[in-house]
Amino acid sequence: MGKLDKKEISLYIHIPFCIRKCNYCDFLSFSDCPMEAQKAYMDKLMQEIEGYSGIAEEYQAVSVFLGGGTPSCLPEGWIEQLFHKLYSVWTVKQGAEITIECNPGTLTYRKLAEYRTCGINRLSLGLQSGNAEELKRLGRIHNYEQFVANYLLAREAGFQNINVDIMLGLPGQSQSTYGKTLARVLELKPEHISAYSLSIEAGTPFAEDKTIMEQLPSEQAERNMYHYTRRLLNSLGYEQYEISNFARKGYACLHNLGYWTGREYLGFGLGASSDWQGYRFENTRDMQEYLTERKETIPEALWRNRIPVTERNRMEEFMFLGLRLTDGVSDTEFIRRFHRSLEEVYGAVIRSYVDMGFLVWKNGNLRLEDRGIDVSNQILADFLLEPEEKTDGILM
Ligand code: SF4
Incomplete structure (x- = not known):
């Protein structure tokens, strides 16, 4: 390469x-x-x-x-x-x-x-x-x-x-x-x-x-x-x-x-988290385990809770992290990554929060209004997708 x-x-x-x-x-x-x-x-x-x-x-x-x-x-x-x-x-x-x-x-x-x-x-x-x-x-x-x-x-x-x-x-x-x-x-x-x-x-x-x-x-x-x-x-x-x-x-x-924008990352050291090659995992949080792991088996032997990241996880994270940013989330970027629009996946939630004045569309980006920031945790929680929504064959 x-x-x-x-x-x-x-x-x-x-x-x-x-x-x-x-x-x-x-x-x-x-x-x-x-x-x-x-x-x-x-x-x-x-x-x-x-x-x-x-x-x-x-x-x-x-x-x-x-x-x-x-x-x-x-x-x-x-x-x-x-x-x-x-x-x-x-x-x-x-x-x-x-x-x-x-x-x-x-x-x-x-x-x-x-x-x-x-x-x-x-x-x-x-x-x-x-x-x-x-x-x-x-x-x-x-x-x-x-x-x-x-x-x-x-x-x-x-x-x-x-x-x-x-x-x-x-x-x-x-x-x-x-x-x-x-x-x-x-x-x-x-x-x-x-x-x-x-x-x-x-x-x-x-x-x-x-x-x-x-x-x-x-x-x-x-x-x-x-x-x-x-x-x-x-x-x-x-x-x-x-x-x-x-x-x-x-x-x-x-x-x-x-x-916040989904770049791959690797964490080194005790308890460090990674999102790498399609998997999320974290290193052991046990200092004794960390210190005694054999050199030949490192790094894999340090990894814990290694799970594949699904498209559903990625969408949720895109919304969670993106809505914390002042620029908000871009519909174009969402379509580029997931081949569906924000409206298709989150239409009802978005419409209700826009109607209440907590979210706003600006130049193709969806972002929190000032009053939405005050209750952002509740709003973000509503962007979690139900696992059942995988039935349409797109979410995993
Ligand atoms: S004890 Fe915790 S909060 Fe205090 S300096 Fe250490 S890591 Fe930071």
Whole structure:
């Protein structure tokens, strides 16, 4: 296969280590892993990447994302070693977006310089809140001043594409404290801002603490914060391209857009998910299993829950992810992929939501209206197709 024929893919690498577990976190990450175990994990991760040698030649990665956990808590030199392995197996397209998730308080200038040497060109910094009380309640390891210091260090190291994560709907958060967080972030002029609502996940300290539920802002208060975010960021030149994501022109996150528009992706590391060669699967979430798998059987032996992706799954996902994007879903693109129009598959649902003013057609694209965004979860749920609909022979 010639170089020009390579298929595009996105790669995700999971680093499941954190300094301390945040009170709301249900991500696959550990805060109590000794350094030797972390080293063993990184060795296994590199074996896994190497396990794709050969097949990797058919692809070129258009985005790479190091997520976690906290990839930036790894000691100096480890990320460089990882990238050395990655580049020896995978072709990464010139100019590809390469992101690393970092937490304030874990960065040094040397680490940042190392990331730049590896070709990493985008940082995603988890601030979550600019308010000391809120940060403490969340169990974050840093304060606002450490965030600013790390942000400025990243600029000094040459990073020109920085995302800042913030959260709304936090316990004890008010419109005023949220507004101050947003104002503080905006002073720094990051290229990208993600503003996600807190969700209380079972098994986390937040879920077990009744007083936390009592301190949550009302649904209406959270909605007001969200609409305030949209208005303010839009007025300052940030384009909202997805329900929770805002970017200056040209800085939308290509990796996430890849997920949202159905590009193939492979995940490496503990619990990492993949959508590859017509199958969805995830790696084992059991650290012991991950660490003890034999080199010769990797990567296949790590895969769990591997199932073929049906046309029905693809349609649902196209709607689910596409409707979260500000541009919405294109009827032309739907027909190109599935040989049926949106009207043919979803006519009744679409008509009812358009009549209610939650969805709107614009230039051949179907998208959420502002008031539809407020109830988007309910709307998106209605785009799940009944398995019985396969009787027409088109859906599988
Ligand atoms: S830093 Fe992120 S991954 Fe780590 S514990 Fe906190 S929320 Fe979870």
